[in-house]
Amino acid sequence: ITRFIMLGTLKMKSHPPAILRRLAAGLLLACAGGALAQAPGATYPAKPVRIVVGVGAGSASDISARAVAQKLGETLGQQFLVDNRPGGSGGNIAAEVVAKTPADGYMLMWGSIANIINTTLYSKLPFDFGRDFAPTAFVATASNFLVVHPSVPARTVAELIKLAKAQPGKLNYASVGVGTMPHVAGELFRSMAGIDVVHIPYKGGPQATTDLLGGQFPFMFGISTNVLPHLPSGRLRSLAVSTLQRLSWMPEMPTIAESGLPGFEAVTWWGVLVPTGTSPAIVSLLNAEINKALAHPEVRQQFAAQRIDAIGGTPQQFADHIRRETVKWATVIQESGIRIE
Numbered sequence: 011i012t013r014f015i016m017l018g019t020l021k022m023k024s025h026p027p028a029i030l031r032r033l034a035a036g037l038l039l040a041c042a043g044g045a046l047a048q049a050p051g052a053t054y055p056a057k058p059v060r061i062v063v064g065v066g067a068g069s070a071s072d073i074s075a076r077a078v079a080q081k082l083g084e085t086l087g088q089q090f091l092v093d094n095r096p097g098g099s100g101g102n103i104a105a106e107v108v109a110k111t112p113a114d115g116y117m118l119m120w121g122s123i124a125n126i127i128n129t130t131l132y133s134k135l136p137f138d139f140g141r142d143f144a145p146t147a148f149v150a151t152a153s154n155f156l157v158v159h160p161s162v163p164a165r166t167v168a169e170l171i172k173l174a175k176a177q178p179g180k181l182n183y184a185s186v187g188v189g190t191m192p193h194v195a196g197e198l199f200r201s202m203a204g205i206d207v208v209h210i211p212y213k214g215g216p217q218a219t220t221d222l223l224g225g226q227f228p229f230m231f232g233i234s235t236n237v238l239p240h241l242p243s244g245r246l247r248s249l250a251v252s253t254l255q256r257l258s259w260m261p262e263m264p265t266i267a268e269s270g271l272p273g274f275e276a277v278t279w280w281g282v283l284v285p286t287g288t289s290p291a292i293v294s295l296l297n298a299e300i301n302k303a304l305a306h307p308e309v310r311q312q313f314a315a316q317r318i319d320a321i322g323g324t325p326q327q328f329a330d331h332i333r334r335e336t337v338k339w340a341t342v343i344q345e346s347g348i349r350i351e
Contacts, residue, residue: 054115054292058089061282062108063120064101067094070235070316071280074150075120077312078282081303082296092120100124100189102135109137113287115296119143121283123191123339126332130340131189131350140336143283146293147300148321148328150313152278154195154252156266157237158229159222160244167250167269170229174205182227184210184218189348192218194339195231195252195276197346202271222246233278234317252276259317279321279335281328297325 059082063075072094079090095104101124108119121143129139156167164170174181185193188211200207210227212218215236222230223245231252240246250266251257254275266274282300284293303309304320313320343349 054289054295055086055088057116058091059116059118060091060093061118061120062093062095062104064095064104064122064124066096070152070233070278070318071120071122073316074280074313074318077309078149078300078303081306081309082299085299085302100128100131102128102132105139105143106136108283108285109142111285113285113289115284115288115292117285118146118296119283119285120280121145122280123278123335126335127189127191127194127339127343129336130343131348133349142286144286144288144293145325145328145332146282146284147297147325148279148281148323148331149300149304150280150318150320152316152318153234153257154191154231154276154278155234155237155248155263156199156229156250156252157222157232157241157246157248159225159227160247161225162228162247164249165247167264167266167271170249171203171205171270174203174207178206179208181205181229182208182210184212184222184227184230186215186218187211187213189343189350191233191276191278192231193348194342194346197348198274198276198342199231199266199271201342201345202274231276238317259314279331281321281332293325 061075061079063072065071072092075092079092082090095101095107097103101122105119105121105125108117111117125139128135156170158164158170162170162173164173183196185196187193193209193211196207196209199205212221215233218230219232219236219240221227222232223240229249237246237248241248248263250264250269251260252266252275254265254267254273256265256268257263282296284296301322304322310320
């Protein structure tokens with residue numbers, strides 16, 4: 011720019027129109043080049059990126075996040091670090107951390123169904139999930155199974171419903187905590203089946219599964235990673251899966267929807283979100299690279315080992331899914347009267 015100004019000063023007298031045109035053109039090119047260099051996402055990522063996960067290491071959520079993070083790091087040339095922030099039931103602490111960070115793409119939220127449930131479950135949160143986060147990529151889902159202790163005489167969903175109706179208020183079902191997916195799945199089941207059963211909340215999956223194995227209560231909804239290892243030995247019996255369609259890797263297992271409760275679906279899911287206001291260019295880049303990661307054989311193998319199904323898709327498709335889930339689970343929570351202050 012300085013060169014053009016000096017040139018214009020020296021030759022303005024002899025060729026003023028031509029010089030002005032050259033100067034104007036040069037300034038435009040310089041400004042355009044500078045703008046291009048500074049365009050959001052043009053050099054992203056220029057430093058390590060953190061993916062905040064609201065649960066501890068070793069869970070299905072954590073394992074899937076690490077599989078995706080590793081591939082993002084390989085393809086984008088920067089570290090994508092999984093930052094576990096457990097606590098605050100359902101990932102509220104993790105969500106608050108990300109909601110309050112700059113919208114620059116360097117801190118991502120590993121969101122889940124828990125975040126959607128919490129929007130209705132809690133009367134007050136230090137963030138607004140719908141307002142403060144932008145859906146970026148739908149990553150994966152995991153099935154939930156309706157399992158019973160082998161002492162329970164019911165071998166089908168219909169038989170369990172019949173058993174519960176014959177003993178109103180006598181059958182208990184457990185969950186991994188108030189307002190968790192297994193809890194709201196149980197409430198959806200109770201409502202759709204028209205039965206009277208009692209909820210027993212635990213503080214985590216291992217404790218609940220251990221007591222179910224010990225016959226402390228008759229049934230529960232459990233995520234595949236917690237309950238499937240106990241099916242081959244007969245220590246637990248699965249009556250049905252909570253997906254709308256049968257699973258490709260377990261086609262013999264019926265769905266609850268086809269077992270007398272049409273439309274029943276209660277699926278655990280995860281996806282990546284960024285703080286609202288993050289550059290569309292960064293959102294687009296992350297979405298494309300996450301979709302590539304989900305198609306990679308190594309990631310699919312890691313997911314399969316955890317019985318996790320890769321999803322993918324556009325940010326809009328993820329946003330539409332979140333919208334539907336928010337309405338659905340808000341209705342279940344409000345009708346069942348679940349609340350955490």
